[in-house]
Amino acid sequence: MSDALHNFWLILSKPDNVPIVLMMILVIFYCWLAFKQARRNDRLGVFEATQADKVQVWPYLVKIEFLVTIIVLIVLTVWAITINAPLEEAANPTLTPNPSKAPWYFLGLQEMLVYFDPWIAGVMLPTFIIVGLILVPYIDPNPKGNGYYTFKERPFAISTFAIGFLILWVLLIILGTFMRGPGWYYFWPWEYWDTHRVVALTNIDLWEKIFGIPSKNVDGSFNLIQVALGGALIIGWLALLPMWIWKKYKEKSSVLKQMGALKFGMTAVLFLMMAGLPIKMFLRLAFNIKYIWVFGVGHDLFFNI
Amino acid sequence: MEKNKTLGRLFTSRVWRSVFRHGLPISNRARAESVFYNFFLHVHPVKVRKRSLKITYTWALGGLTAGLFIILTLTGALLMLYYRPSVSEAYADMKDLQFVVSSGLFLRNMHRWSAHAMVAVAFLHMLRVFYTGSYKPPKEFNWVVGVILLVLTILLSYTGYLLPWDQLAFWGISVGTNMARAVPFGIGDKMSYLLLGGNIVGENALVRFYVLHCFILPIATMVLMGVHFWRVRKDGGV
Numbered sequence: 001m002s003d004a005l006h007n008f009w010l011i012l013s014k015p016d017n018v019p020i021v022l023m024m025i026l027v028i029f030y031c032w033l034a035f036k037q038a039r040r041n042d043r044l045g046v047f048e049a050t051q052a053d054k055v056q057v058w059p060y061l062v063k064i065e066f067l068v069t070i071i072v073l074i075v076l077t078v079w080a081i082t083i084n085a086p087l088e089e090a091a092n093p094t095l096t097p098n099p100s101k102a103p104w105y106f107l108g109l110q111e112m113l114v115y116f117d118p119w120i121a122g123v124m125l126p127t128f129i130i131v132g133l134i135l136v137p138y139i140d141p142n143p144k145g146n147g148y149y150t151f152k153e154r155p156f157a158i159s160t161f162a163i164g165f166l167i168l169w170v171l172l173i174i175l176g177t178f179m180r181g182p183g184w185y186y187f188w189p190w191e192y193w194d195t196h197r198v199v200a201l202t203n204i205d206l207w208e209k210i211f212g213i214p215s216k217n218v219d220g221s222f223n224l225i226q227v228a229l230g231g232a233l234i235i236g237w238l239a240l241l242p243m244w245i246w247k248k249y250k251e252k253s254s255v256l257k258q259m260g261a262l263k264f265g266m267t268a269v270l271f272l273m274m275a276g277l278p279i280k281m282f283l284r285l286a287f288n289i290k291y292i293w294v295f296g297v298g299h300d301l302f303f304n305i
Numbered sequence: 306m307e308k309n310k311t312l313g314r315l316f317t318s319r320v321w322r323s324v325f326r327h328g329l330p331i332s333n334r335a336r337a338e339s340v341f342y343n344f345f346l347h348v349h350p351v352k353v354r355k356r357s358l359k360i361t362y363t364w365a366l367g368g369l370t371a372g373l374f375i376i377l378t379l380t381g382a383l384l385m386l387y388y389r390p391s392v393s394e395a396y397a398d399m400k401d402l403q404f405v406v407s408s409g410l411f412l413r414n415m416h417r418w419s420a421h422a423m424v425a426v427a428f429l430h431m432l433r434v435f436y437t438g439s440y441k442p443p444k445e446f447n448w449v450v451g452v453i454l455l456v457l458t459i460l461l462s463y464t465g466y467l468l469p470w471d472q473l474a475f476w477g478i479s480v481g482t483n484m485a486r487a488v489p490f491g492i493g494d495k496m497s498y499l500l501l502g503g504n505i506v507g508e509n510a511l512v513r514f515y516v517l518h519c520f521i522l523p524i525a526t527m528v529l530m531g532v533h534f535w536r537v538r539k540d541g542g543v
């Protein structure tokens with residue numbers, strides 16, 4: 001027991017991990033407060049946006065800025081006095097630490113390296129995240145809920161963003177920081193990080209697991225049945241599914257009508273990509289599925305998804 | 306009483322009035338003037354909506370991000386006095402900062418924790434803007450500016466991560482740049498070559514990260530922050 005606590009404390013109290021613990025608490029606290037306000041607004045139906053009355057910046061805003069500045073300076077001073085920034089051994093290109101981790105805000109992406117090829121996890125995903133974020137105001141068709149906390153008026157937008165933020169960003173950072181030890185193996189936070197741990201895990205590609213169809217032939221070329229099946233699954237998920245939803249609901253749903261095909265298509269593809277990540281993680285962790293689709297063009301372009 | 310008279314004389318003196326053109330902020334007019342005659346307060350309008358002053362609405366998160374950036378600029382400038390971006394000196398300079406320079410340890414701690422805090426607070430600010438739907442018309446473009454600021458914030462933090470030149474720095478950056486290298490058609494190799502000034506994280510990479518961290522990215526961030534604040538006002542305020 002005391003060993004477990006000790007290990008737990010070791011990892012929590014690493015100086016660079018302190019902000020993560022702090023942020024975890026802040027995020028949860030903030031989301032709770034936001035939802036509390038949203039619930040109140042939704043119940044009362046009086047939205048703060050209607051309060052258009054103005055007050056003078058001096059002193060009302062300047063006072064708040066002054067107070068906030070002082071509080072921040074105090075917090076940072078106490079933090080900087082009590083916890084020292086880490087400084088490890090001098091850089092040594094010949095000695096790779098195990099595990100080597102990127103800074104905390106990239107650990108979600110580093111975790112994705114487990115499930116996807118590096119260029120997909122490290123380049124394509126971040127590109128889609130940034131593009132997706134930029135598109136948010138242009139694809140959200142809902143004019144309501146501007147300027148106050150609400151859930152009822154925009155349930156889809158709020159849930160999607162909250163889940164994306166809390167699960168795909170915060171949770172993956174926690175996982176990557178506290179539970180990925182040597183060899184990027186999974187360790188419980190109270191487990192000792194044994195650098196010699198070897199886990200006999202064989203991950204199998206999806207179609208081999210289901211039908212016994214290998215991803216590559218004996219001569220190293222791609223197995224075409226697998227390429228077709230995997231491609232059908234991915235294209236079906238990202239293209240046919242949105243098209244089918246559009247066909248089926250464009251007359252019935254006023255939201256879809258208002259969005260139009262282009263906005264709906266972009267929203268659907270981004271949403272399904274996001275939803276695909278936890279599905280792939282689940283397939284790997286629960287069934288040791290390595291890839292769903294193994295495909296490449298030429299010597300350079302590979303889609304191991 | 307006596308003291309007030311002296312102060313009164315100070316506040317009406319020519320020198321004082323040359324610095325602050327307005328009278329004491331005791332009338333609404335003088336309060337308004339305190340804002341628009343003052344360079345630093347001039348980012349604000351004279352009046353703001355009551356809603357935007359409610360702490361439970363914005364949590365002051367955008368302002369906090371900007372405040373942390375100022376702290377980082379000041380502590381960063383001081384750190385630059387003691388730090389040389391070369392493989393043979395960098396780590397030793399860090400050790401000096403920790404053990405030799407007066408308050409060097411405090412300075413470094415302050416810089417590092419503010420940097421972590423800025424990344425976290427910028428993300429929280431984005432979450433609040435989303436929850437309150439504040440990206441909706443006419444504020445769409447300011448959200449875009451915000452996303453770019455978020456990317457810049459992360460890049461600032463990431464380029465600074467290499468500078469101590471310890472194991473944490475070296476391998477943290479190696480993990481990241483190796484991901485970039487995986488872009489197909491040789492583009493990834495070119496990109497990482499451009500960023501590192503070579504094929505490995507070495508002397509050239511350190512200098513490049515230093516210039517990005519201390520010059521290019523802060524300037525870009527400052528310019529975009531200016532645009533961001535300006536747009537907050539032009540889009541009708543918070």
Ligand code: HEM
Pocket residue numbers: 363365366367368369370371427428430431434439440444447448449450451452454455458530533537542543
């Ligand atoms: C370096 C990073 C950033 C700084 C210094 C910054 C600063 C600010 C400040 C001071 C405000 C005024 C209201 C408030 O404090 O909440 C604001 C508003 C705003 N920010 Fe940011 N911000 C940053 C990043 C972002 C990001 C990442 C986003 C979104 C992706 C964003 C989107 C917005 C929008 C849309 C507003 C208008 C909000 C409203 O009118 O209610 N900003 N920002």
